[in-house]
Amino acid sequence: MLNSIKNCFNTEDFRKLAKRKLPFPVFHYIDGAADDEVTLRRNTQAFEEVDLIPNVLKGVENIDISTEIMGKKIDAPLFFSPTALQRLFHYEGELAVGKAAEKFNTFFGISSLATVSIKEIGNRFSCPKLFQLYIHKDKGLNESMIEKCKINNFDAIAITVDTIVGGNRERDLYTGFTSPPKLDLKSFLSFAFHPDWTLNYLFRKKFELPELQDFVQEGTNINISIGDYFSTMLDQSITWDSISDIKNKWGGHLCLKGIMSVEDAKKAIDVGATAIMVSNHGGRQLDGSRSPFDQLAEIVDAVGDKIDVICDGGIRRGTHVLKALSLGAKACSGGRMYLYALAGSGHKGVERAYSLIQDEIIRDMKLMGCRSLKELNRNNLRFR
Ligand SMILES: Cc1cc2nc3c(=O)[nH]c(=O)nc-3n(C[C@H](O)[C@H](O)[C@H](O)COP(=O)(O)O)c2cc1C
Structure with missing residues (x-):
């Protein structure tokens, strides 16, 4: 029973399940963050320092929680942020997350380091799709990914701008986590004690990073830590001009992921972005x-009427989404809120995790006396 998703009612329950199911290097790759993990903790704590003020008797039998971002209507103001290496967390990988995005009609973000190709995702899923682009030194690789997004009907590209070098993820240094995972003396026992994961990894479809492997060996055939991958493969010389170039090549909706300052939010508009993900x-x-939620009001006040502002990170509860929307975000997005569930039980886990938070959003909207997301505003909030 302990290993059943039926006993999971919130992100923390899924986190505990993922911890039981995954070899420790893989679990800590998902769960961990940089240096002392102060920002990781603050990303969620920030929501707890603001209180909601409900209004009552508002006739909330029928409510609407749909919103529109990057030109697409989504049924709830929460979507799946792009995350790397998903088939290491569960053998269904991105296909599990795509099924959930399709079911709930929300944006499905896939990473440059996805384990399923842009082509396969494009063929299988008709939900709104966002491709996350890491700008590599290899210009041919960047162009190939942009071209494939065009051919395969992706709706938006999000360029991640906060990963110019790899963060110092010390848990990965302790565990020796690499892509692909290497079986060494240190991690051997953990793999041996998780035979389901290990057998799935060894005997199901071979682990690969389809967008990268024709261009680089690292990550698919050569073990490398994710930090080293970023620091050696990504282009540290990029500037705002590089973003304009990509925008011209792509031509569709462009999102910048990892914007934290008002100055940069304004520049995002100048280079033609339609959305920004306020994210660390x-x-x-x-x-x-700073946490995205702490920084949100400043950014919304400066650019919220000109660009879709998305609050990315720290979301663990429906009330977190309501608080971000009350400050003026158009939608929220998250990684761990679905990754623990993916590790726990593939697509069934992801669907359960998303539907629990979606139910929370609906319940909390009714408890707040709000019939549509437009009714959420700063009068609903008090900072302690
Ligand atoms: C395991 C893991 C892998 C990630 N991989 C990527 C990635 O490949 N590209 C990217 O832009 N962001 C990546 N992210 C960041 C997420 O897109 C998102 O910004 C972050 O998870 C938000 O914080 P949250 O996990 O608290 O929701 C990753 C996050 C995690 C936890």
Whole structure:
């Protein structure tokens, strides 16, 4: 029973399940963050320092929680942030998350380091799709990914701008986590004690990073830590001009993921972005960076009427989404809120995790006396 998703009612329950199911290097890769993990903790704590003020007797029998971002209507204001290496967490990988995105009609973000190809995702899923682009030194690789997004009907590209070098993820240094995972003396016992995971990894479809493997060996055939991958493969010379170039090549909706300052939010508009994800990469990059929720009001006040502002990271509850929307975000997004559940039970886990938070959003909207997301505003909130 302990290992059943039926006993999971919130993100923390799924986290405990993932911890039981995964070899420790893999679990800590998901769960961990940079340096002292101060930012990781703050990302969620920030929501707890603001209180909601409900209104009552508002006739909330029928409510609407749909919103529109990057030109697409989604049924709830929460979507799946792009995350790398998903088939290491469960053999269904991105296909599990895609099924859930399709079922709930929300944005499905996939990473440059996805374990399923852009083509397969494009063929299988008709939900709104976002491709996350890491700008590599290899320009041919960048162009190949952009071209594939065009051919395969992706709706938006999100360029991650906070990963110019790898964050100092010390848990990965302790565990020796690499992509692909290496079986060494240190981790051997953990793999041996998780035979389901190990057998799935060894005998199901071979682990690969389809977008990268024709261009780089690292990550698929050569073991490398994710930090080293970023620091050696990504282009540290990029500037705002590089973003304009990509925008011109792509031509569709462009999102910048990892914007934290008002100055940069304004520049995002100048280069033609339609959306920004206010994000510190789930605390995995610059520890000590402000949390997205703490920084949201400043950014919304400066650019909220000109660009879709998305609050990314720290979301563990429906009330967190309501608080971010009350400050003016158009939607929220998250990684760990679905990754623990993916590790716990593939697509069934992801669907359960998303539907629990979606139910919370609906219940909390009714308890707040709000019939549509437009009714959420700063009068609903008090900072302690
Ligand atoms: C295991 C893991 C892998 C991630 N991989 C990527 C990635 O490949 N590209 C990217 O832009 N962000 C990546 N992220 C960051 C997420 O897109 C998102 O910003 C972050 O998870 C938000 O914080 P949260 O986990 O608290 O929701 C990753 C996050 C996690 C936890």
